[in-house]
Amino acid sequence: MSLAAPHPTTFAPGAEHPPHIDRDAIQALARDIAIQHQVIPLLVKGETLAVLTSEPRNLRKLSALEIITGLRITPTYASPQQITALLSEHYPENDQGLRLEDDAHSDAPEEAEAGDEVDSVAVHNLNTLIAKALEQRASDIHIETGEGEVSVRYRIDGRLIPHATLPARMARSLVARAKVLAGMDIAERRNPQDGRIAFRWDGKNADLRVSTSPTIHGERVVMRVLQKARALVEIENLGFTDQNLNAFKNQIHKPYGMFLITGPTGSGKSYTLFSVLKRLSQPDVNIMTIEDPVEYELPGINQAQLNERSGFTFARALRAYLRQDPDIIMVGEIRDTDTARTATEAALTGHMLLATVHTNDAPSAPGRLIKMGVESYNLATSLLGVLAQRLVRRICPHCINEQRPDPQTLKRLSLELDDNVRVKTGRGCDKCNHTGYLGRLAIHELMSITPDIEDAIGANATTQDIRELALASGMTTLRQDGIDKALVGHTTLEEVLATTLD
Numbered sequence: 001m002s003l004a005a006p007h008p009t010t011f012a013p014g015a016e017h018p019p020h021i022d023r024d025a026i027q028a029l030a031r032d033i034a035i036q037h038q039v040i041p042l043l044v045k046g047e048t049l050a051v052l053t054s055e056p057r058n059l060r061k062l063s064a065l066e067i068i069t070g071l072r073i074t075p076t077y078a079s080p081q082q083i084t085a086l087l088s089e090h091y092p093e094n095d096q097g098l099r100l101e102d103d104a105h106s107d108a109p110e111e112a113e114a115g116d117e118v119d120s121v122a123v124h125n126l127n128t129l130i131a132k133a134l135e136q137r138a139s140d141i142h143i144e145t146g147e148g149e150v151s152v153r154y155r156i157d158g159r160l161i162p163h164a165t166l167p168a169r170m171a172r173s174l175v176a177r178a179k180v181l182a183g184m185d186i187a188e189r190r191n192p193q194d195g196r197i198a199f200r201w202d203g204k205n206a207d208l209r210v211s212t213s214p215t216i217h218g219e220r221v222v223m224r225v226l227q228k229a230r231a232l233v234e235i236e237n238l239g240f241t242d243q244n245l246n247a248f249k250n251q252i253h254k255p256y257g258m259f260l261i262t263g264p265t266g267s268g269k270s271y272t273l274f275s276v277l278k279r280l281s282q283p284d285v286n287i288m289t290i291e292d293p294v295e296y297e298l299p300g301i302n303q304a305q306l307n308e309r310s311g312f313t314f315a316r317a318l319r320a321y322l323r324q325d326p327d328i329i330m331v332g333e334i335r336d337t338d339t340a341r342t343a344t345e346a347a348l349t350g351h352m353l354l355a356t357v358h359t360n361d362a363p364s365a366p367g368r369l370i371k372m373g374v375e376s377y378n379l380a381t382s383l384l385g386v387l388a389q390r391l392v393r394r395i396c397p398h399c400i401n402e403q404r405p406d407p408q409t410l411k412r413l414s415l416e417l418d419d420n421v422r423v424k425t426g427r428g429c430d431k432c433n434h435t436g437y438l439g440r441l442a443i444h445e446l447m448s449i450t451p452d453i454e455d456a457i458g459a460n461a462t463t464q465d466i467r468e469l470a471l472a473s474g475m476t477t478l479r480q481d482g483i484d485k486a487l488v489g490h491t492t493l494e495e496v497l498a499t500t501l502d
Contacts, residue, residue, distance in 0.1 A: 021043075037061050037065060048072045049069055060165060122174060145217045150168060151166075184212065189214060208225055209223070211223075229298050247446055254384055257383070259386075263388055268440075280328055287302065314338075315339040329351055332356065337373040362470065376459070387446050393437035395437060398429050399429035483496055
């Protein structure tokens, strides 16, 4: 079912006998779809449709055809002139063909697109689209309605990659089907909505967080693929250096205090937090989490999801939890004054508080909380450490290669290497979709709160002052950790440059 590496045969331009084109195959694809994609259906056999195309390695085109037809596409090359001639012969203007997987024939009014009235075509198309995303290890699925087409993109290893372009008329049914599965109001098109899908189809299982948003051309849908709790690794496998791992273990096993993880959206903060909770979870420990939304369901842990419409906010949930005899509390994100102050008070009164906060690096976190209204002396006493992290793409092991480092990259990283040093890179292959990368790994910046840093925080020292103290105490910056991992062949210097600040 994968289109990673089509191996097309060839219909030679000078062939005396053109390939046999089965009439059932012609009827499997609507005339306008065949013309739009410049393909000729040859033969339907089981779950496979053979087609003639002048672009047999155009994965976006082949993916779109798979979504539209619900069949696996095998391409055969023909010249553009041959395709044009065959389209005229087999798709005359007065013959519209049979639309097996195209919902353009539906005359149902817009208001009727609800519940079971979303037809089987939309069901199959959305299922196919999600299944392909899971095959390609996508973390997010974007369905974007444009002026004349629907663009489908997958986020793979942190990068958005175009997957398919579909006819614009398919947008409404795809969005409606996603809303039905996610339990949303299908008639509401003017406001954003959020929901969740438990996907079970064709042997594939996944939980997806769904978000819809209106645009000038219609609604767009983004589906986040939520990882299963069993995918969580032990903290020893989070990519820490030995020095950082020892310090990290020391901080998270303290009986009380506050430990923060910082980084932008998509940097793996929640994954790291839940790996910590997995380690700390014991029958005699009461762990409670407040999340927005719940991403990993862990047995033995009491998890709650925010509902700001009903007033169940981070701060309110946190205050309620403090009356539930907790040992460890995880707060999905500290993002307002009330939550910041309550979290700090919890850490001061004998609880272990784990949380995320949005800052660019570890030394910036104390200043962020102080600006939110936390008293500097309380923060200095309660804070145990701050971990900043990013995700960088891992070099594909199937096409790993050695080469001399790029001089411009070295210059921008302020890095000097001997002339004989070689660095690892990926050439690009079918396994990694010709990107040279397969999977991701974390780079870290761990700031432990030493007595000097505690005094600096209590005295409202600047972020730069705190950074200098952290570096003097042995903190490795995000960039340096990335460079170290690039030089041993885990990632590339270019990835480190693109992901970290100087």
